[in-house]
Amino acid sequence: MFDEDKKFDAIVIGSGISGGWAAKELCEKGLKVLVLERGRDVKHLKDYPTALKNPWDFKYGGRMSREYLLKNPLITKTYAVNQSTTHFFIEDEDHPYIQKKPFDWIRGYQVGGRSLTWGRACQRWSNYEFEAPAKHGYGIKWPIDYKDIAPWYSHVENFIGVCGNKDGVEAMPDGEFLPPFDFNCVEKHLSDKISEHYPDRYMVQGRWAQLTEPKKIHLDQGRGKCLARNLCMRGCPYGGYFSSVSSTLPWAAETGNLTIRPHSVVHSILYDNETGKASGVKVIDSNSGEETIFNARIIFVNASALNTNLILLNSRSQRFPNGLGNDNGLLGKHICFHIYRANASAAIDGFEDKYYYGRNPTDTILANFRNLGKKDKDFFGGYTTFCGAYRASTTGVPDGEPQLGANFKHALSEPGEWRVYMYMQGETIPKITNQVYLSPDKKDKWGIPLLVTDVAYDENDEKMIEDFLQESREMLQKAGCKDIVTADNKQSPGLDIHEMGGARMGKDPKTSLLNQWNQLHLCKNVFVTDGACMTSTGNQSPSILYMALTARAAGYAAEEFKKGNL
Secondary structure, three states, X not given: OOOOOOOOOEEEEOOOHHHHHHHHHHHHOOOOEEEEOOOEOOOOOOOOOOOOOOHHHOOOOOOOOHHHHHHXXXXXXXXXXXXXXXXXXXXXXXXXXXXXXXXXXXXXOEOOHHHHOOOOEOOOOOHHHHHHHHHHOOOOOOOOOHXXXXXXXXXXXXXXXXXXXXXXXXOOOOOOOEOOOOOOHHHHHHHHHHHHHOOOOOEEOOOEOEOOOOOHHHHHOOOOOOOOOOOHHHOOOOOOEOOOOOOHHHHHHOOOOXXXXXXXXXXXEEEEOOOOEEEEEEEEEOOOOOEEEEEOOEEEEOOOHHHHHHHHHHOOOOOOOOOOOOOOOOOOEEEEOOXXXXXXXXXXXXXXXXXXXXXXXXXXXXXXXOOOOOOOOOOOOOEEEEEEEEEOOOOOOOOOOOOOHHHHHXXXXXXXXXXXXXXXXXXXXXXXXXXXXXXXXXXXXXOOEEEEEEOOOOHHHHHHHHHHHHHHHHHHHXXXXXXXXXXXXXXXXXXXXXXXXXXXXXXXXXXOOEOOOOEEOOEEEEEEOOHHHOOOOOOOOOHHHHHHHHHHHHHHHHHHHHOOOO
C-alpha cells in the first residue's frame, strides 16, 4: 500500500524507458525516490496475459474486431496493436488531444510505459549527428558531443544487454555488444552485394536490446535468454528484451529506496518563488480524483516527450506564467519526429533450397550514408535503413488453397521463395512552427488542458523520402532482386512513435530550455531526459540515447544533491 507520508529526495514522473533509468540510478546512489505513473501497475511475469498464448487462442486470430476498430481509429493505425498487445496501449477515448494538423499520438499508460512495446533498436549516435544541425545550419548546437555520452552508452548497454557486432562503421559507432543474431542467407547476400557496389555503405546485423547470451548482470536481474519467439510486445516472460518492468524498476526496488505510485496523473510541477526551485508535484488520483502534493528536492520529468511538454506548459506560476522555465517562449516548439513513410520490397531467386529457424526479433541495419560530415544532397540530415529477408509464407501452397491446415503447415517447413524489404527512418528538421501547446478552453476529465498538436512534414522531408525511394530501388536491383515495389505510405507524423523536442538542450538559455546536464536553465532542480530534451533527431533510434542521457543526468543530480546544491 502506498504511504503518502513518506519523505522523498527525488520524484520521477513516468516509469518508461527513461523514467526507469532515472529511478535506478538515483536509488542506487542512496536517494529516496517516488515514481509517479498515470496508468495502472504492471508486474513482470504476472501481468503479461497473452505472453504464452498460441494464435488459435485468440478469437479473431489476433486481428481486431470491427467494433474495436470503429471505436479506436487512431490507436489501430499502429502495426503494434493487435489482440495480443491491446493491454499495453490506451484506447482513443482515454486521453483526448486536439490535432490542428494530423498527428497520430500513440501512447501506453502503465508502469513500464512504452518500454513494454518499443522496437528495441539500439544504435549509437555518431558525432556526425551531434554536429550536423549547427554545422549545416538547420538547428542549434548540442551542448554535448559523442565523447561526452559514449561512456554512458556503455554503462547502459552493459546493463540492458544489446546484441550486435563490432562493425567499425563510423556513422554508427560500436558498443558493448552481446553476440548478434546471424544474417540469414539472403540477408548475407544483400549485405555482400551492397558492399560490392557501394564501398561507403554498410548493411550490418541489428543492434537490438535482446539477450542473446545473458551475462551475470542480466541473470542477476532475473532475466533470461531471448528465445527468438518475436512476441516481445506481449511482455516477455523470460525477460529476453529490455523493459523497465523486467529490469530497471525491480533493480531500483531492491535498494529499498523506491516507491511507485500508479494511477497518478501529474497536473503540474510546483515552483517556490523564495527558493527559486521546484518544490514538488501536484497529482490527481485517476480513480478517486483526489489531489495530492508530493514534495522533493529533485524532479525528473520523463512522461514521454509530448506529455512532458504538457506538464511543463501547465506548470504555471507567478514567476513562470507561460510554463516552467519558459521565459524564451520556446517550450513546446521545435517538435520533431522520424520519417517512416517510405519502404521497398522485392522477390529474389536462387535461394529456394535454403531455410532458417526461429523468429529473429531484429532487423538488419543499413547505416546512414547521406550528409556525413559534409552536405552532399539537396536536403539536410540522413536516414537509417532497416531491412531484412524472409521466406514467403505462401510458398508451396497451391493457388486457391486456404492458408491453414496440414498442407499449409507442411508448406511452411519447406524451402521456397524469398522476399526482401527495406524501410527508412529519416531525420527531421527542428522547426519553430512544429509545436504543441495547451488548448485555451478544452480540458480532460481531470481538468487539465488538452494538448494541441500542430506538426507537419516539410519540403526537406519530401526530398529525403524521394532519395530513399530511388536508392532503395537501385540497391535491390544491383542485388539481383525482381518485382521491386517502392511506396510512400503518406502516414501522418507521430505514427513513427519517436516524438522528440519541445524542451531542447542547448548552451544558450535564449534558444533552449535545458543545459548540458538536462537541467532547466531557469529551475536547476528539474531535469528532463526523455524525448522532449532532444535538440535534433539524428537518424538513429533514440531510446538508448534517452537512457544514456538519463543515467548521466541522474549521476550529476545525485552529486549535486549530496553537495547541497539542489
